[in-house]
Amino acid sequence: MTYKNLDQCTAFAKLSQCDPVQIQQVLDAKRIKSFLVSAGGGLAYQYAAMPIGKDHLDLMQELSDELGLIEKYHAVVNGEVMNTGEKRLVLHHLTRGKVGKDVVADGEDKFSFYQQQLEKIKRFSDDVRNGAILGSTGKRFNTVVQIGIGGSDLGPRALYLALKGWCEEQQVETLDAQFISNVDPDDAQAVISRLDLERTLFILVSKSGTTLETLTNRDLVLEAIKASNISGIDADKHMVAVTSKTSPLASSSSMLDAFFIDDYIGGRYSSTSAVGGVILSLAFGFEVFNDLLAGAHEADLLALNTKVTENAALLDALIGVYLRNVLSCPTTAILPYSQALSRFPAHLQQLDMESNGKQVNRDGQALSYPTGPVIFGEPGTNGQHSFYQLLHQGTDIIPLQFIGFSESQYLKDVVVEDSTSQTKLNANLVAQIVAFAQGKDDSNPNKRFPGGRPSSLLFAKRLDARTLGALLSHYENKVMFQGFVWNLNSFDQEGVQLGKVLATKVLNGCEGDEVLKAYSQLF
Amino acid sequence: MTYKNLDQCTAFAKLSQCDPVQIQQVLDAKRIKSFLVSAGGGLAYQYAAMPIGKDHLDLMQELSDELGLIEKYHAVVNGEVMNTGEKRLVLHHLTRGKVGKDVVADGEDKFSFYQQQLEKIKRFSDDVRNGAILGSTGKRFNTVVQIGIGGSDLGPRALYLALKGWCEEQQVETLDAQFISNVDPDDAQAVISRLDLERTLFILVSKSGTTLETLTNRDLVLEAIKASNISGIDADKHMVAVTSKTSPLASSSSMLDAFFIDDYIGGRYSSTSAVGGVILSLAFGFEVFNDLLAGAHEADLLALNTKVTENAALLDALIGVYLRNVLSCPTTAILPYSQALSRFPAHLQQLDMESNGKQVNRDGQALSYPTGPVIFGEPGTNGQHSFYQLLHQGTDIIPLQFIGFSESQYLKDVVVEDSTSQTKLNANLVAQIVAFAQGKDDSNPNKRFPGGRPSSLLFAKRLDARTLGALLSHYENKVMFQGFVWNLNSFDQEGVQLGKVLATKVLNGCEGDEVLKAYSQLF
DSSP states (O other): OOOOOGGGOHHHHHHHTSOOOOHHHHOOHHHHHHSEEEEETTEEEEOTTSSOOHHHHHHHHHHHHHHTHHHHHHHHHTTOOOBTTTTBOOOGGGGSOOOSSOOEETTEEHHHHHHHHHHHHHHHHHHHHTTSSOOTTSOOOOEEEEEOOGGGTHHHHHHHHHHHHHHHHTTOOOOEEEEEOOSSHHHHHHHHTTOOGGGEEEEEEOSSSOOHHHHHHHHHHHHHHHHHTOTTOOGGGGEEEEEETTSTTTTOTTOSEEEEEOTTSOGGGOTTSHHHHHHHHHHHOHHHHHHHHHHHHHHHHHTTOSOGGGOHHHHHHHHHHIIIIISOOOEEEEEESOGGGTTHHHHHHHHHHHHHOOSBOTTSOBOSSOOSOEEEOOOTTGGGGTTHHHHHHSSSOOOEEEEEESSOSSOOOOEETTEEHHHHHHHHHHHHHHHHHHOBOOSSGGGOBOOOOOEEEEEESOOOHHHHHHHHHHHHHHHHHHHHHHTOOTTOOGGGHHHHHHHHHHHTTGGGOHHHHHHHTTO | OOOOOGGGOHHHHHHHTSOOOOHHHHOOHHHHHHSEEEEETTEEEEOTTSSOOHHHHHHHHHHHHHHTHHHHHHHHHTTOOOBTTTTBOOOGGGGSOOOSSOOEETTEEHHHHHHHHHHHHHHHHHHHHTTSSOOTTSOOOOEEEEEOOGGGTHHHHHHHHHHHHHHHHTTOOOOEEEEEOOSSHHHHHHHHTTOOGGGEEEEEEOSSSOOHHHHHHHHHHHHHHHHTTOTTOOGGGGEEEEEETTSTTTTOTTOSEEEEEOTTSOGGGOTTSHHHHHHHHHHHOHHHHHHHHHHHHHHHHHTTOSOGGGOHHHHHHHHHHIIIIISOOOEEEEEESOGGGTTHHHHHHHHHHHHHOOSBOTTSOBOSSOOSOEEEOOOTTGGGGTTHHHHHHSSSOOOEEEEEESSOSSOOOOEETTEEHHHHHHHHHHHHHHHHHHOBOOSSGGGOBOOOOOEEEEEESOOOHHHHHHHHHHHHHHHHHHHHHTTOOTTOOGGGHHHHHHHHHHHTTGGGOHHHHHHHTTO
């Protein structure tokens, strides 16, 4: 397999010379219908409002072939050491199905290992949901609280919120889910003060079993249980762990049970492992989580296609590279037209920025071109009344990724002025894509819209578990492909280390570091 | 008063030639203690880790004087027509106290008008909170729901969340507050399905009384009340309006009461008007809201200081301009180390991007330099486990604005490994500032931190109502000063219009527009 930096690629040199098309001039009904590709799980990727044409697509194909992007994806799913920084395999795809060859590591078949965890999650969540497992005072659990941070928090939280309305409408019995993540004690306190502790099950999530924030918040919970003075309550019967087999939590006697992940699942890629599986199966039942896995697996398989125009994740990745490295756009906005996806942009912010916010290549050599962009976003139509002003009329071009669905989740709606809210929502979505693309001239320059602002659209009939799985996989694979293009390692995060070291130094009294001490004295 | 574009300024030409200082080399205890200025309300602004020195500060003073920034602020508070696009006064400062001369408009003294509304809010919120006003079935209200979008939603929501923990710890009796904003029917449904309607008071917020999203969500609420079949419930007795005197809602008989704002308070600047006042006074009592106003007013007065190094909002604004227009940074991250400020970055995103995301000057002429940056952020320590990787080791420099407090809100904490969570939280905050500023060399390039990443810090003892008011005012005034520097109008938002027009066209069947029709057919 060839690894080379993007600025050494023949195809990229050609792509750099390929001027953007003027979206205003080319956008028509034919293009809207044809610049479209399935992304799995009922999801489609639409890129008619991107500043590219056939020449760009041909060169992106050349680039993908020259860099062997699909070959590299095969290397991931076949269990090669693709996390070069930490010298680890990268196996999150395997948590939702087999995409490549059998992978054996640590003396075990990894697919079987993940399947065993899934079976265990199914049994446990069934038992909790049907009352075979009760709280220590004999009451049924009605609330689950995930204690975790980063990948153990953002992904599961975004997915929980994304499916809640749909499950309620489907009359799936749901347990309420809450999350505690921040080391700020107010985060835990705000959640704990509203809990019925006898009916709450806590899920402690830490791969290493040593994450400072998570263990501290566990102790805040234990204090609260103790302080509640509830007769007969036994904290050990209200807590399970999601951790690695070798962590101190794995065999702790103060846990009701433990579910395992391993070093081959990065935190930000762990939503389809036990990290997302335990809480989502408890909240909505195992079948809902299993549907999500099926949708993600479907999208994983589509991402094997070597043809750029038939591979949504690959195409999205390459268009992103064109915007970032040829058109020099430093940011990307994620704009879901679904309130259920309110925290999905925060998850993608981690997924993308922690994976590709790097300045060295996979061999540790400095890169001379921009890598991962800043990712931000809020649901539409809310964003329209907020930061869209800058997107329309600001001095910088911000590429946009819209997400939309034909139907709402609750299917409860009202007709006002001859249309439902859902119809209005999507009318706004369509209007925005066209407004950004086409703009509008005006004799008053303050009312002029320059247009030519690129956007793509991921859409489906409805946001159910399968579609959500595909949406998650789409972005994971997009980020992976972009990492390949930039020739960096998307799977480590050395950038988080220095802060940890210095925080420990502060807690130990600054050890004579005058700068740390002076800052500490402000508080 | 002189108005000129930034690229016509002598002082800016000089500032552009002034190289950044190397933060790594200059950061020491003395600088940390001296690069500090009060921001009012117990808040201080600290900028030791910004790449500037005495030369920059002198040139910023020259720039401020040359452009008459304080003179322009006087023009705002003295009631000149500073919203040039819409030809309106800009009076949000007056909602929290008098900063300038008496302002008479529409035949009334505006300070008296805002005071009258405050008195009305006090009476009404007292009556609801002490049970003199009951729900239509005779029960006391325990929940308030704000129906509004954009400025009627983001600011009040951020402030409500920011004060909840503090009020609970102070044993202030609190009413639960909820918010419905998105036209997505799932947003309303998720809120409504959890309400005890007999005990809920709705606040309908729309200046014009015609905002599509807001009226549609009002109707969803009315449908739900009707469908509840609660005996004797009368929706009219469960809803108040916050609107302008001339709006259709002002005199509606289907409202329990109405509170007034006017055209001189922009949505994103309305948190200290009745838009924020009604819900915050209902939720926490009028005194808490009044403390917030006092803190904001205090900061407003400090912002009159012509001396750059003694005016936190002005200095923050000018440093931001240096980062944006000299060092070419396109984004800024807002990083509050307080879970209570979880939605504060979303409010600032609107405040900043909608105000200064403009490409024409106040006279409608095209600008040739970058204006407002992209604003994004999440609370620390959560962000540390998410997007900080890119901030530390990405290819772009992202300026950072940290916010921190010595004490937590709930004051409930636990000692783990010899320190409380609050101590750990601030140890992390301090560690991050220093890690970003100083970086760290390493023989392994993947573990290398380049440093030189600029940050500032707003900090106070505790996040109470007064401090929060000052924090809000600080950012409002910062954004205002930056708008003056860029010579644009920060107070209109023409960029939201085209989307509205096209959405209406879609709802009317696209009127033969093939592009709109083709997009609509995807849904």
